[in-house]
Amino acid sequence: MPQVRVEKVCSDPEVHLIRIDDDRIKYFEATWDIPEGITYNAYLMKLKDAVVLFDTAKGDYTDLFMEALRKLVDPKEITHIIVHHTEPDHSGALPKVLEENGYRAQIIGTAFARNLLQGFYGEKVVENFRVVNDGEEMQIGGKTFRFIAVPWLHWPDTMITYVVEDKLIFSCDAGGGYGIPESIDDSDGKVVEEYLPHVTKYIVTVIGHYHKYIVQNIKKLKELGIIESAKMILPGHGLVWRKNPMRIFEHYERVGAGIPTKDKVLVIYDSMYGFVEGRMEIVIDELKKLNKKPIVYRFTDKEASAVSDILGEVPDSEALIIGVSTYEADIHPRIRYVLYEIFDKTNYEKPVLIVGAFGWGGVAGKKIEGLITTSKFDLVDTVESRGMPAKEDEEKLREGVRKLVSWIS
Ligand SMILES: Cc1cc2nc3c(=O)[nH]c(=O)nc-3n(C[C@H](O)[C@H](O)[C@H](O)COP(=O)(O)O)c2cc1C
Numbered sequence: 001m002p003q004v005r006v007e008k009v010c011s012d013p014e015v016h017l018i019r020i021d022d023d024r025i026k027y028f029e030a031t032w033d034i035p036e037g038i039t040y041n042a043y044l045m046k047l048k049d050a051v052v053l054f055d056t057a058k059g060d061y062t063d064l065f066m067e068a069l070r071k072l073v074d075p076k077e078i079t080h081i082i083v084h085h086t087e088p089d090h091s092g093a094l095p096k097v098l099e100e101n102g103y104r105a106q107i108i109g110t111a112f113a114r115n116l117l118q119g120f121y122g123e124k125v126v127e128n129f130r131v132v133n134d135g136e137e138m139q140i141g142g143k144t145f146r147f148i149a150v151p152w153l154h155w156p157d158t159m160i161t162y163v164v165e166d167k168l169i170f171s172c173d174a175g176g177g178y179g180i181p182e183s184i185d186d187s188d189g190k191v192v193e194e195y196l197p198h199v200t201k202y203i204v205t206v207i208g209h210y211h212k213y214i215v216q217n218i219k220k221l222k223e224l225g226i227i228e229s230a231k232m233i234l235p236g237h238g239l240v241w242r243k244n245p246m247r248i249f250e251h252y253e254r255v256g257a258g259i260p261t262k263d264k265v266l267v268i269y270d271s272m273y274g275f276v277e278g279r280m281e282i283v284i285d286e287l288k289k290l291n292k293k294p295i296v297y298r299f300t301d302k303e304a305s306a307v308s309d310i311l312g313e314v315p316d317s318e319a320l321i322i323g324v325s326t327y328e329a330d331i332h333p334r335i336r337y338v339l340y341e342i343f344d345k346t347n348y349e350k351p352v353l354i355v356g357a358f359g360w361g362g363v364a365g366k367k368i369e370g371l372i373t374t375s376k377f378d379l380v381d382t383v384e385s386r387g388m389p390a391k392e393d394e395e396k397l398r399e400g401v402r403k404l405v406s407w408i409s
Contacts, residue, residue, distance in 0.1 A: 002061055004068045007184050009240050010232065013143065013166055014046040017240060018068045020061045021180045028178070032205040033306035036179040036198050040089055041236050043170060044072050045163075047141025050079045053105070054161065054170045055236055059092025066096055075100035080140055083109035084172035085158040086116040090236055095121045106130050108138070110149060112157035132159070148224065150174055150217040152210035160221075167231040174217065175248045176237030177202040185240040186247065195239055196251055201312030202237065203255045208311065208345030214256035218249055254316070258348035261316040263293045265404075268310055269323025270299040270332040275357040276323045279389050279397055283321055283355060286401040292318075299334040307338055314346035318408045319353070320377070321401075322368060326358035331367050339368065343375045351407040352377045353400050356384030380404045 005019040023037040040061070043054040051073055057065040069075060078101050083091060086109070094117070098105065107129045109117070118126045132138070134149035144164035151158060154173040161170040169175075177199030183191050207214060221227050227249050233241040241248045265287055271277035277300070287294045295313055297305035314320070320342075324335045331339065352372055356365040365384040372379045383400045385393045 002064065004061075004064045005184065006068045006071065009043075009184065009234065009242070010166075010168070013163070015168070015234070016044045016046075016072050017184060017234070018042045018044065018057070018065065018072070019184065020057045020064060022058070022061070023180060028205070028308075032201075032308040034178045034201075034308065038089075038178050039180055039237055041176075041234070041238070041240075042090075043234055044069070045141075046073070047143060050141030051077050052080045052082060052140060052145075053078050053097065054082045054234070055084055055090040055172060056081075056093035056097055058089045062093040062096045065093045066100065069097070076102055076104065078105045081105045081107045082145075082161055082170070083107055083113050083117065084160060084170065084236065085155055086113050086120065087155060087173075088120065090172065091117065091120065095125055098125060103128060108132055108145075108147070110147075110157050110159050112155075113159075116155075116157055134159075137164070148221065148226075150213075150220070152207075152213035153217050154207045154210070162226050167226070167229050169226060169230045169233045169245075171233055172236040173206065175233050175235035175241065175252065177235075177239070179238060181239050183239070186243045192239070192247070197312060199238065199248070199251055200255050200315060201308055203252060204311045204315060204345050205308050211256050211345070211347075214252055218253050218256070221249070258315045258346075258350065260318040260350075262318070263291060264313075264317050265292045265294050265319050265321060266310075266313050266317040267294045267296045267321045267323070268298075268305075268335070268338060269321075269355070270325055270334045271323070272301065272325060272327075272332075275387055275389070276325050276355070279355050279357060279383075279393070280321075280323045282389065282394050282397045283323070283353075283401055286398045287321075287405075290401065290405045292405060294321075299332075304334065307341055310338055311341055311346055314342060314350075315348065317350065319351045319380075319404050321353045321355060321404065323355045324357075324364040324368065326356065326362050326364040329361075329363050331364045335364075339371060343371060343377075347376050349376045349378065351380045351404055353380045353404045354382040354384070355397065355400070356382065357389075358384065358386055362386075378407070380407050
């Protein structure tokens with residue numbers, strides 16, 4: 001059952017986190033398996049003559065959100081609502097907030113955000129909307145709020161807010177992750193270590209399609225000098241970063257650039273009746289002999305891996321091995337979908353070995369080769385043959401793995 005956590009994260013200025021812990025969700029964006037759940041973070045800042053709300057929560061949890069908000073402030077007293085990104089997991093409760101606010105608050109966001117809010121919730125919601133441009137500053141309650149556009153992190157509407165005097169970055173989706181961390185901030189190293197793989201999975205599934213913008217936007221923020229000096233990063237999902245604020249953007253940069261973890265090789269395969277699997281056992285054995293660490297995801301008649309988990313493993317892998325059967329003169333449907341998402345969301349310059357099995361005419365290997373040609377990945381070799389692997393197939397498979405490993409080193 002989703003819970004709400006309300007905690008003061010900063011005393012001067014007074015900032016409260018309102019975090020909805022969504023453990024009911026199964027498929028984020030109706031697609032990505034997230035048994036780890038997700039949080040929706042909003043923040044309330046109380047200043048001398050202003051009360052500022054940064055984002056809201058998913059519409060399903062409007063009542064929970066309003067209850068928490070009312071404990072902190074009479075919604076009528078909210079003077080400004082900053083909308084960093086209009087995706088409904090952050091904006092769903094906005095119409096209700098405005099209704100209880102009596103439409104007094106000024107809403108602040110990009111021109112894109114204004115149009116999207118109007119489309120999602122109607123004209124009334126944007127009546128008092130103030131469009132801000134990239135780099136624009138506003139004085140609110142004695143503080144300087146600088147708004148910085150970070151387009152495609154994760155939509156074209158997205159911006160972050162930098163509170164200049166206090167060096168606080170309200171970063172919405174940028175800096176966020178899946179999971180429901182047991183603490184609210186990064187003070188516990190163990191919590192951070194458990195959380196970061198969920199961040200990687202979030203980055204690739206949610207922002208991966210635009211991953212070049214991760215690198216570009218972080219470069220932009222670094223050039224503005226606000227990341228190095230940030231005292232706190234307050235994202236729209238997951239942990240608040242106040243012990244080591246740099247860490248989350250360093251992690252984003254590593255994922256964006258696809259920096260590998262030494263010796264990690266991602267192995268993905270389908271096998272309907274065990275013929276591909278027989279090949280993969282040889283491949284995995286050879287990888288281990290060469291001191292590589294295979295991470296294996298499979299699709300069989302007994303198990304199906306979550307595609308979101310597979311995608312989360314790609315950025316820090318040194319190389320990929322794809323095992324595939326030919327299915328109705330095409331790539332097996334499970335692998336077809338996985339590859340579609342890999343090439344779309346995690347398109348990195350990494351070597352790939354294809355291992356295939358077929359019955360009467362191999363097609364899958366050739367089709368994957370074609371897909372690799374139009375991606376950033378590099379084809380090392382294709383080892384494809386009929387049915388049960390013969391002795392000479394085994395030698396070719398081991399040779400293929402050796403080629404892949406020498407490509408990495
Ligand atoms: C539904 C289905 C469709 C298949 N389509 C083809 C095909 O179009 N061409 C081919 O050469 N083999 C085809 N095969 C045979 C498999 O590719 C072959 O048996 C392969 O060894 C399967 O490996 P696996 O048991 O590890 O999945 C098909 C098999 C099945 C069950």
